Amino acid sequence: MNYISTRGFADKTNFSGTVLTGLASDGGLFMPSRIPVFSEANLRAFSRMNCADVAFCVLRAFAPEIATRAIRKMIQEVYNPRVFTNAIDGNNSAVMPIRELSKDRYLLEISNGPTLSFKDVALQLLGLLFEYVLCGKSLNILGATSGDTGSAAIHGVLGRKGIKIFMLHPLGRTSPLQAAQMCSVISDQVFNIAIHGTFDDGQAVVKSIFGDAEFKQKYNLGAVNSINWARVAAQVVYYIYASTHVVKDVRRDFVDVAIGAGNFGNTISCIIAKRMGAPIRYITAATNSNDMLHRVTQTGIYRPSKEVIVTASPSMDIQGASNFERYVHLLTNGDSERVRTLYDNLKHEGEYDISDLLQTMRDEGFSSERVSEGECFQTMQDVYKSDDYMLDPHTSVGVCAANRKREDGVPILIPVTAQPCKFDIDVEKNLGVKAPRPASLVGIEDLPQKYIEVDPDPQKVKEIIEMNA
Numbered sequence: 001m002n003y004i005s006t007r008g009f010a011d012k013t014n015f016s017g018t019v020l021t022g023l024a025s026d027g028g029l030f031m032p033s034r035i036p037v038f039s040e041a042n043l044r045a046f047s048r049m050n051c052a053d054v055a056f057c058v059l060r061a062f063a064p065e066i067a068t069r070a071i072r073k074m075i076q077e078v079y080n081p082r083v084f085t086n087a088i089d090g091n092n093s094a095v096m097p098i099r100e101l102s103k104d105r106y107l108l109e110i111s112n113g114p115t116l117s118f119k120d121v122a123l124q125l126l127g128l129l130f131e132y133v134l135c136g137k138s139l140n141i142l143g144a145t146s147g148d149t150g151s152a153a154i155h156g157v158l159g160r161k162g163i164k165i166f167m168l169h170p171l172g173r174t175s176p177l178q179a180a181q182m183c184s185v186i187s188d189q190v191f192n193i194a195i196h197g198t199f200d201d202g203q204a205v206v207k208s209i210f211g212d213a214e215f216k217q218k219y220n221l222g223a224v225n226s227i228n229w230a231r232v233a234a235q236v237v238y239y240i241y242a243s244t245h246v247v248k249d250v251r252r253d254f255v256d257v258a259i260g261a262g263n264f265g266n267t268i269s270c271i272i273a274k275r276m277g278a279p280i281r282y283i284t285a286a287t288n289s290n291d292m293l294h295r296v297t298q299t300g301i302y303r304p305s306k307e308v309i310v311t312a313s314p315s316m317d318i319q320g321a322s323n324f325e326r327y328v329h330l331l332t333n334g335d336s337e338r339v340r341t342l343y344d345n346l347k348h349e350g351e352y353d354i355s356d357l358l359q360t361m362r363d364e365g366f367s368s369e370r371v372s373e374g375e376c377f378q379t380m381q382d383v384y385k386s387d388d389y390m391l392d393p394h395t396s397v398g399v400c401a402a403n404r405k406r407e408d409g410v411p412i413l414i415p416v417t418a419q420p421c422k423f424d425i426d427v428e429k430n431l432g433v434k435a436p437r438p439a440s441l442v443g444i445e446d447l448p449q450k451y452i453e454v455d456p457d458p459q460k461v462k463e464i465i466e467m468n469a
């Protein structure tokens, strides 16, 4: 299978190439040249498989050049109850449990990995993929995080041979637990870089460094942000697995999905799962007060605002949603010239216009909702009362959108994007009780932390890489 850049100028590559390259050389993101579609018989079979077996089938479709035995081995290592165990009650009967709430709402519990956000699933796999594809060569991973990708990526590559990781996070804008999960990892593989700025500033630095082809080549830079296709591929699994299982269990033809969105990686994975045949009808991306994604689906104008509003769901405090470019590529039927023009406009004028594509979006069932802080908190309280279930603020944004969109008798899936204890201050403020923490994280904020503090300046970050790679 070939992968092409959304902007059309980069050389095409295979799955392993996308793993190592991250961002394409023309600034675009990799997409499969053709999205594989599963047959009805495949989908029926998936509804009876565990998620490791579904993951195997999905990844084999995306990475035909990787030996079947190698994929099988990686999958067994990742989609494994030893890695994904409910941290609180120790239940490890299913790696991705689906929990039914009242009113046809189904939570997909994908945050039971080592760092308690959904990002663990993809990043545990990515760590193994890097090691496999590198075959003993060395790699320096460079990424920016709003909190969860960083810790999940660090734990995904820790102990993997030949890999170092340089991770930018916005100083003081992550939760204290998130910062501790990154910065308390003291290892000569790991370089935490705390920048004076926002996630978007960090992402801009990373993109700029990846844009320097010579530097990138010299230090063999790799990406772990959701610009990396392998992460999207790994996340497609959630939606194929969960939709086929729920559809079978409740004997319906389809499910709806609502997703708390930031960089749009989780949402694009769901859209791709749908295009691969997963029985999904409507997909709703839910934003917090940082509502750029919602504005683009309302007006067709993609215009990141300059200001990022600090909310209780910091992993969604994002204005420029990188993976939306993949959706534009799909919506234009792979018109890379159009994508290139749009992203040139974004660069020079700060916005682009896709109002002609809004109807296509609606036709395929995609829409968005904006959820205020008050609504997010109210939803946390409501679900705690009605279902005795603690939501973290990010998941709550998704559930709030699901409440607006749901129809009686139609199951709606919402991914649990983080465990409530990651954001325990807001959980306790709203629910009046402390979110339980797994033993491994008790007191982690008190451990010594190591990080380098700098301004969001590509040159400064390059110097750190030069010194430590």
Ligand SMILES: *Cc1c(COP(=O)(O)O)cnc(C)c1O
Binding pocket: 117, 118, 119, 148, 149, 226, 260, 261, 262, 263, 264, 265, 266, 267, 315, 316, 394, 395, 417, 418
């Ligand atoms: C990363 C993250 C999100 C946003 O996901 P995207 O794939 O970036 O849209 C939402 N909630 C939590 C807890 C996250 O860590």
